[in-house]
Amino acid sequence: MITWLAPDDPPDRFPSHEAALRDPSGLLAAGGDLKPERLLAAYARGIFPWYSPGQPVLWWSPDPREVLWPREFHRSRSLRRALRLRGFSLHEDRGFEAVVSACAAPRSRSPGTWITPEMKAAYCELHARGVAHSYEIWREDRLVGGLYGVRLGRVFFGESMFSREADASKAALAGLVARSEALGIELIDCQLPSAHLRSLGSRPIPRHEFLAILSADAKRALRNP
Numbered sequence: 001m002i003t004w005l006a007p008d009d010p011p012d013r014f015p016s017h018e019a020a021l022r023d024p025s026g027l028l029a030a031g032g033d034l035k036p037e038r039l040l041a042a043y044a045r046g047i048f049p050w051y052s053p054g055q056p057v058l059w060w061s062p063d064p065r066e067v068l069w070p071r072e073f074h075r076s077r078s079l080r081r082a083l084r085l086r087g088f089s090l091h092e093d094r095g096f097e098a099v100v101s102a103c104a105a106p107r108s109r110s111p112g113t114w115i116t117p118e119m120k121a122a123y124c125e126l127h128a129r130g131v132a133h134s135y136e137i138w139r140e141d142r143l144v145g146g147l148y149g150v151r152l153g154r155v156f157f158g159e160s161m162f163s164r165e166a167d168a169s170k171a172a173l174a175g176l177v178a179r180s181e182a183l184g185i186e187l188i189d190c191q192l193p194s195a196h197l198r199s200l201g202s203r204p205i206p207r208h209e210f211l212a213i214l215s216a217d218a219k220r221a222l223r224n225p
Helices: 036-044 077-085 096-104 117-128 168-183 195-199 207-223
Strands: 003-005 027-031 058-060 065-068 089-092 132-139 142-152 155-163 187-191 203-205
Touching (some): 036 117, 065 207, 077 168, 096 117, 096 132, 096 155, 117 132, 117 142, 142 168, 155 168, 168 187, 203 207
Parallel strands (some): 003 027
Antiparallel strands (some): 027 058, 065 187, 065 203, 089 132, 132 142, 142 155
C-alpha cells in the first residue's frame, strides 16, 4: 500500500523511501498537491511528481536512480559538429514558459503528455521563485530546443527536454553541462533511464547514494533559494 496525501497535509509528509513499491517501481505516495512548498520539500528528499491526466498526483523515488555527472557527458561527433556549425546559441531562462509548453506538446511517438496545465503552472511558479530554470537553444530569434528542471544546491533535477531541430535538446544539455561548474552543479538527476540519456552518458546509481549526495546541501538551498 502506498501513502495517500491530503492537500492539507504538511508539505514534508512523505513516507520513508524504503516504502516505495517495486511494481510500479519507485511509486512512493499519491495525492496532495503541486504547491511550491510541497514540490520543494519533495525535491529536497529526492522525490518527484509524475502522473497522467485523470490520475492523482503520483510521487516517485526509484531505485536505482538515473544520473549524469557533468564530467561524464558524452559529446558525439555529430553533436560537436552541430555546436560548431548550426548557428545555435544557448540562453538560460530566456523563455521558461515556452520551454515547458514545448515539452508538453504532443510528439509523434508519444501523442499524450504528463505535463498537465497544473504541472506547467506549478513549475512556472517555481521559476518565479528562482528555483526552476530552463536551458534553451535558439537559432536567431527561434526557440529550437531546450530543457527545464529544478536546481537545489549541487543538484539539477531534470524534468523534460524537447527538440524542433536535430541535436537541439542535446545541445541544451551540453550547454547546462558546460555551465555546471560556474553554477555549482555537480550532478544532474535524470530520474529514470532511457536509451537517449544513456547515449549522452547517464548511468544508474543506488538510491541510497543519490540521497546521500542530496541531503544537507539541498536542504540549505531550500532555506535560501
